[in-house]
Amino acid sequence: MSGHAHVDGKLPHEPEKATLEGRNKVLGFWLFLGGETVLFGTLFSAFLALRHQVGDGNPTANELFELPTVALATFILLTSSLTSVFAIQSMHTNKVKSMLWWLVITVIFGLAFLGLEIYEFNNYVHEGHKFSTSAFSSSFYTLVGFHGAHVLFGVLWISILIAQVLKKGLNVVTAPKIYVAGMYWHFIDVVWVFIFTVVYLMGKVG
Amino acid sequence: MAGTQHSAAEENKRHKHEGPKKHIIAFIFSILLTIIAFAMVAAGEINTTFIYVMLVVMALIQVFVQMGFWMHMKDRGHVFPIVGILGGVFVVFTIVIMAEYWAWW
Known part of the structure; x- marks a missing residue:
């Protein structure tokens, strides 16, 4: 199936959409993201409903949160979204090496974000904000932790894709995978x- | 086959203009919106309702910018993706409003 796309060793423009399989992958992934939206929506609605249910003597959101840490995490994730855009753009101009480097940088930013989140959660636990402390803490950890789990999954996913492209090269089979992983990463950022x-x-x- | 190659080459030419520029502009825009949001909260002493509304508005603008440019939703042929995501968003709004204004009070 991928054979005819390599007649002169050149990939078509937008190789992720060169085959029907690739196009279906992208469309299917959009539907998956619709489902993910619902998943996070339910977690958000639970958090919104419970965020003031702190109980006596337990730390409130205002006491706990430190804006500089959150701001740093935000900038890290935003920048990683941009680097994944650069990876897709390199893919579109058939620059495999620079695509791989941008993906590596994206993974590193993802890991930095995760490290910051672990450090933050660790601090909260030491301040008496555990998972079972209050309705607020449970819904907080479920929502933010679920997002962190998505980042972890994305980091693993993109790492495996880097290995696959190193092994099999960039073609009309691997290109949709990279594109879809990029969409996933943007969604996490959103x-x-x-x-x-x-x-x-x-x-x-x- | 020659025809396919030709059209592929033509397409490459047509897409040449789409450089990283608009993506960087989207990035700078996102960063600015983020800084404003954090600065507003850090400054404090402003009307709470006003901050709430502004925060939500800025988050929505940022999401539209990122989904439009980075996820290519503004490009042609993205009707089904938009329908898919809007379906999710519709369910989410229903759930959020239900949890916030109906089940809880």
Whole structure:
């Protein structure tokens, strides 16, 4: 199936859409993202409903959250979204090496974000904000932790894709995978926009 | 086959203009919106309702920019993706409104 796309060793423009399989992958992934939207929506609605249910003596959002850490995490994730755009653009101009480097940088930013989140959660636990402390803490950890799990999954996914491209090269079979992983990474970034707005900033306001 | 190659080459030419520029502009725009959102909360002392509304508006603008440019939703042939995501968003709004204004009070 991929054979005819390599007649002169050159990939077609937008190789992720060169085959029907690739186009179906992209469309199917959009439907998956619709489902993911619902998943995060339910977690957001639970958090919004429970965020003031702190209980006596337990830390509130305003006491816990430290804006500099959250701001740093936000900039890291935003930048990683841009680097994944650069990876897709390199893919579109058939520059495999630069695509791989941009993907590596994206993974590194993802890992930095995860490290920051682990450090943050660790701090919260030491301040008495455990998973079972209050309805607020449970819904907080479920929502933000689920997002963190998505980042972890993305990091693993993109790492495996890098290995696959190194082994099999960039062709009309591997290109849709890279493209779809890029979409996933943007989606994670979009979810984080709502998390830092709804959870952290609104939590700080009160 | 020659025809396919030709059209592929033509397409490459047509897409040449689509450089990283608009993506960087989208990035700078996102960063600016983020800085404004954080700065507003850090400054404090402003009307809470006003901050709430502004935060949501800026988050929505940022999401539209990122989905439009980075996820290529503004490009042609993205009707089904838009329908798919809007279906999700519709369910989400229903759930959020239900949890916030109906089940809880």
